[in-house]
Amino acid sequence: MPPTKRQLFETYANASSASPPRSVSKRVKTTEKENDDESDGAQPAGATRTRPQKKTAELSEAAENENDDAGAAQAPEKISEQSEVTVQEDEADADADTSVSATTDDELTAREQHEAENAAQAKIVNDKMASPEGLEYRCMPRPWQDLRREWRDAAYNNATSESFDGESVEVGGAKEMERAQEESKRFLEKTPAEAPSWRWTVTNMANYLVNTYKDDAECRNPDNFGMYIYNDFAGYGLQEVIENQLVMFHEEFNKEDCDPHRLFVYMEAMAIWLFTSDMSHWTGLNDGARVSATMDIIGRCLLTSLNALERADLLEPGSKVKNIPMVLSMFLDFADDGEGTTAMHFDMDGNENPQTWPYFVVAYVNAHGIDIEGKGLYGIDSIADGYDDEEMAIFEEHEPGPDRWGFSAAFEAFATHWEVHAGQSNKYDIIAMEPEERMEYAFDHQDPLDTMDPDYLIH
Structure with a gap:
């Protein structure tokens, strides 16, 4: 469809x-x-x-x-x-x-x-x-x-x-x-x-992206094709989907005519996708360092989008960006869920401390009177209170320039270290595999696409 x-x-x-x-x-x-x-x-x-x-x-x-x-x-x-x-x-x-x-x-x-x-x-x-x-x-x-x-x-x-x-x-x-x-x-x-x-x-736009991300995740899950490849394949498939989203955000951010609203839409779509999806395959991935580094970049993306909105006076009440409280509450909830995993184990500077970007998100909420409790997730106030005020001094020290949170340098380092390339990667896309490879891992050693309705061949 x-x-x-x-x-x-x-x-x-x-x-x-x-x-x-x-x-x-x-x-x-x-x-x-x-x-x-x-x-x-x-x-x-x-x-x-x-x-x-x-x-x-x-x-x-x-x-x-x-x-x-x-x-x-x-x-x-x-x-x-x-x-x-x-x-x-x-x-x-x-x-x-x-x-x-x-x-x-x-x-x-x-x-x-x-x-x-x-x-x-x-x-x-x-x-x-x-x-x-x-x-x-x-x-x-x-x-x-x-x-x-x-x-x-x-x-x-x-x-x-x-x-x-x-x-x-x-x-x-x-x-x-x-x-x-x-x-x-x-x-x-x-x-x-x-x-x-x-x-x-x-x-x-976010509605379309959420559906695309869900499709991308589904076609990287061997369970959907009657296949077994290896234990963490679906987790690395989710990692690839996330990295593709980060690449799109990076490309939008680097546009000469970058629209702050459209930049935030990428975070809107990511927030809804993360909140409504089972991410346990990813947070339980056997490469905890990569998951933690990815979570750091996700946090920097969110803060960078908030910085862009702030510079364009789009964080104030009555902004044309209608769902800021919902989006921020979804990210805070996701960060809170990740506290017990390696996803939040290292901070934004690579130190072995809990990541600090949720504190800065709450700082934006407080600085601009964003009604996260009244217009966010149920019970989000208790989560937000846990990130309240502790980093305000550091928050105020960051110069409010175009790249206040050092996203460009951090993303380039991330992409170089983990070999994240421009464009959309499909290494873990089962539909993009050669038929012989799918047959090798299929339980019945037949190509699952041969017996599947063409309407479900996503690509």
Whole structure:
């Protein structure tokens, strides 16, 4: 399914399911004959992919903790179809001109037809994301992960000493899920101006990027293809996805006409992706030094984007950047989750101390009166309080220049040491592998792509 038509992500996933996550297709065009033929094809072992509906696309969150989420079993609610409608007419016109002759060329395989059609549609999407339309905001569902936290908190508070064992507390039943879905539905057709009380908003560009990052992560997970390569392959695949995001941020930052708002959108997309994804494969990677160095660059990217917004007077109340509290709270939550891992083990100067960039994020919050408690994640105030004020003296010492946080030098050192190259890397992209290599690692020693619906061949 083309990225313009995809939904943001599944907000109310069946968290108790043990099935691996499904990938979203970027393609929708298949002939009737192809659909009939493909419906009979067997899925590879480990792949749990089902054909999407024509106007919606499913993307399951990674399997959640079964004990925590035993009560959540209702089907996911997805973001409004408004996002796809806004581009369908343009795409229909553009398809007539740019859709290649692959659909009538008998010499091309079904996959090659999808490849060619997707390339034409990708150009349309990229043009829209680069236009002012990409920076427009719309409402999105409240993330399931945030709802779960509130429900868990309520469950713990309501548990009696006789029934509470410290581990298994029912989180979110059918009634709670139904209420949450109905709440989101009331806002999904609205813009932030039409729903000022709804804190969950996203730019069109970030919406597209989040879907792209999720696709990129899925096609680097061998479990989705009935394959085993080695234990940390999926973790290094996530590392590659993150590094590709950092490269894009670096390229945007170095543009002569760098737009502070668009620079922040890359952090907006990263925040939503990190918050709504299972990153345990990455934080548990066997190369702790690389994870820690990457977390440092992520922090510098965030601070650099905040510095750019500050210099453009876009951190004040009423800014055209609508979701700063949400984005910052997601990063603070991610940093807090990483405190017990090697991800936050070394600070920004390479010393064996906890990384300090979350303190500077809170310093920005305090300096500009950003309502992170009222417009951020549930319970984020308790996390933010843990990073409050301790680094204010150092914060004030940093000169407010274009590269206040030394991002350029730090990124160049990072890229050199870890061999991160310009452009998008696909070393861990299973779909980009040679067929023989996939066959070598497949459980049945067959190429999983041969039996998969071409709609799910992401590239």
